[in-house]
Amino acid sequence: MSFHSSMWKLLALAFVALSAISAGAHALQNQSDADLIPIEFFAVRENMTNVELSPDGRHLALMRIPAREANPLIEIYETADFSAQPRRLNADPMEFQTLQWVSNDLLIVGARQKIRNRIDGFNRGVYAGKVVSYSIESGEFEELTSGMQVESLLPSSPNEVIVSLPRTRASFSADDPFTAFRPRAYYRFNLETGQRQLIINGNQRIATAAFDDDGNPRFASGYDAGAREFVYYYRGIGDDVWEESYRVDGYDLSTFTPVTFDQENENLAYVLAHNGHDKIGFWEFNLASGEFGELIYRREDSDVSGIRFHSNFWGEGSVMAGVNYFADRIRTAWIDPDEEALFAGLRQAIPNAHQLSVTSRSRDGNTMVVFNRGPRDPGSYYFLSDGAMRYLGGHAPQLEPEMLADVEYIQYPSRHGDLMIPGYLTVPQGEPPFPLIVLPHGGPFVSEVITYDEWGQFLASRGYMVLQPQYRGSLGHGLEHYTSALGQAGLQMQDDKDDGALYLVEQGLADPDRLAMFGWSYGGYAALVAASREDNIYQCAIAGAAVSDPNMQLNYYRDGLSPFQEEFELRRREGIQPIDEAENVNIPLFLIHGDVDQRVPLEHMRVYIPRLERAGIPYRYLELEGADHFSNTLFYNHQTDLYTGLEDYLANDCGPGGL
Structure with missing residues (x-):
């Protein structure tokens, strides 16, 4: 990709700039009992979170807590001029929790509010939540249906997303193994009109579904209570009928988790599975035959933890870039050499680099937000564009690396x-x-x-x-x-x-x-x-x-x-x-x-x-x-x-x- 030919120059400049930032930081003196890090440095909530770039790269949204006991504000910047005053949004009396760009214009925002002083039963706390959309163009919020969640962004259909709604009230522990089998209804949701079109009305047989980047339902799961088996289904692109693909005995504690689909072969999926081994591996799986194919990656010392997708979702879609596994940190066995080179450069440029991720990237690939978190960095965000890297802020900027x-x-x-x-x-x-x-x-x-x-x-x-x-x-x-x-x-x-x-x-x-x-x-x-x-x-x-x-x-x-x-x-x-x-x-x-x-x-x-x-x-x-x-x-x-x-x-x- 042409982007990577200029990346090394960009990262070299970024390294110089960030070295200057680090050199200017206050150093922690030799610590004595009388000079401990103040408790309030740890007690304050995360200062900056949820930093996300719009698909066109023109706007950057983030959540910031402006004072010690305040709730988060959303700030929206024009990336062409960070010195200009941002647009600020306040949820009072609610509290912002999450944000996500779903188009160049729209943010999906989650908020909560305390509505009672005592819990209302197990797993029913004192907060209630709402999901709203916010339009950059109109400056207006619009409330979405209660319980709605975005399931899939559609990079080729920028004005549509796949959303789901629960069919039953959740009453189970979030860490139980059956959470994934609670039925949901899935819709194609038009971001401009607010209209939604039903795709799948989940039931116990077809409880949850997964979609490809074009919004085609490709995989579903459910529970057969009579047989005490978890059942997985597939359907071809354009088909209306679900075909059974695979069954797992309910007493089998081994893993079988579909992760993504092949971009060219509609019958080919990729799964995390033990498949007769002690450690979880990453496998090809033929949906039509219900059989495992080639082993893509497996280790003898730890499980594969998941997939690292290409950092540019809007431009590349859900393309696999590497396989993650458990170690001293989550490490990656790379598939995509360009992505490997990108992260190697970021690791050299960012101080105290440990667990790096690109939280969002513009469709043209030239602008991105990078997040780092590690033992000596509670969490820091960097804006990378046009040959320069800018430190945006972090979870706890009051905690300097030398303190940790x-x-x-x-x-x-x-x-x-x-x-x-x-x-x-x-x-x-x-x-x-x-x-x-x-x-x-x-x-x-x-x-x-x-x-x-x-x-x-x-x-x-x-x-x-x-x-x-x-x-x-x-x-x-x-x-x-x-x-x-x-x-x-x-x-x-x-x-x-x-x-x-x-x-x-x-x-x-x-x-x-x-x-x-x-x-x-x-x-x-x-x-x-x-x-x-x-x-x-x-x-x-x-x-x-x-x-x-x-x-x-x-x-x-x-x-x-x-x-x-x-x-x-x-x-x-x-x-x-x-x-x-x-x-x-x-x-x-x-x-x-x-x-x-x-x-x-x-x-x-x-x-x-x-x-x-x-x-x-x-x-x-x-x-x-x-x-x-x-x-x-x-x-x-x-x-x-x-x-x-x-x-x-x-x-x-x-x-x-x-x-």
Whole structure:
């Protein structure tokens, strides 16, 4: 492409400009206890987010929080002159959440508003949302149908998109494996007239569908309750009848996920699948025959995580550029040499480059927005056009690179001899051995790759080493790594976390007398389990939004499960029940919970704390007023309370003399 012939000149100029920016930044002096990074630097919400370029490259939209406790504004700039005052949009009394260009003129914007002071049942929080369109030309908002979401942009039809609406009210946990099979209705939506044309009216058989860049429905999925099988369908371009392509036994925990379609062969798709192997690979799949074809890419050390599409969607469409896989960060095995060269140049030009992405790019390919996020960069946006790169802003510009800690990727053996456990280690300033905090992720059946982690960086700024273990059940490390967790909650899953701490002690990096665990959600459950283990290795545990009673948690959504789904969920939840172990807590315990948590309701603390009190076990409790389960509901006041509480507890009450 002609664009790439000039890219190296452009990136060389950009590197010079950004070096000047970096040289002018304030350097952090040697840090002492009296000169810690202020808590408010971590507590404030992300300053700039959702930076998106219009398809024609003429406008740039972003969300910015103008003051410490303010809600986001949308700012829209003309890219020809960033010095001019932007157009500013305010959602008050609502709060902007998302934005997306769907044409040169239209933005689709998501907003929310607090409508009640108490949750309205499991997974029904205190907020309600709206989706609206905003026209650059008219300057007007227009409300869209409730629940509508954009499924596919159509690069060849700039005035149309594919949208969907739910056929049933969602009542399940967002991390359950059946989310993708809730029926939706799909429409071709005209952005100019607001008219929509029904394409597919989903049902249990044909629940969800996927479309190609021209808006043709190509693939669908559903659930056969009688056979207890997930079923996948295809239909040819121009056909009206869905043909069955593939079935998966509901008890089969291996992966089969369609990703994209071949641009020339309408019967050829590309899927992520185990296909008889331990690690997920990227495969050709013949929709008509229902058979796997050529293996495109697979590794022996980790799963393929997904596809990196070409950075210029509007100009190139959904063209594959590379295959992503789990490692110290999400890495890419490139297919497209031009895209590989582009990202290699960006990596040289952008300071502290770690996880790079092109969030949007103009149709002609000459203008783009680049995003970087990593251990020493909480998130930064760059505008690249006409031989120059401009720093736009970031998530937390108050946190300069010198203030932050490096993150190392490690592996250590499980005591059970069956697995090597990956982990991410945030290393503070100073010399080992360090006090160590084990920070397990929530889920637990999710993938975690550490780029920038605010909690890990805050704790490291206070002198603590932080281990984020990818214990069994964590996705991204093979089928055995995942399935070996079933029935092992609080047992072998817990051993994997403790083994990480003990490994770091053996390596001389962690002080055996200064170990603690802090977790949120499932991580909070793990902290409760840690607090009651025999031969405890920890000096204290901090449990946030913790599941204290897994059976009660399952009962919140049990009525919406089929018999198979219930059996599956029960199998996932076998293991230790913290509610039954409360009287065995043998280390100091700090409990934290939001009072409007919809995912792990406050009832978990209301039944757990009395057990502690009846057993005469001391504890500290912090209830965050108005906080839900998720990070986007932790506002400045919640974060300052949380970080102040963590800092004080770890320093003073975590075991004799503090951690």
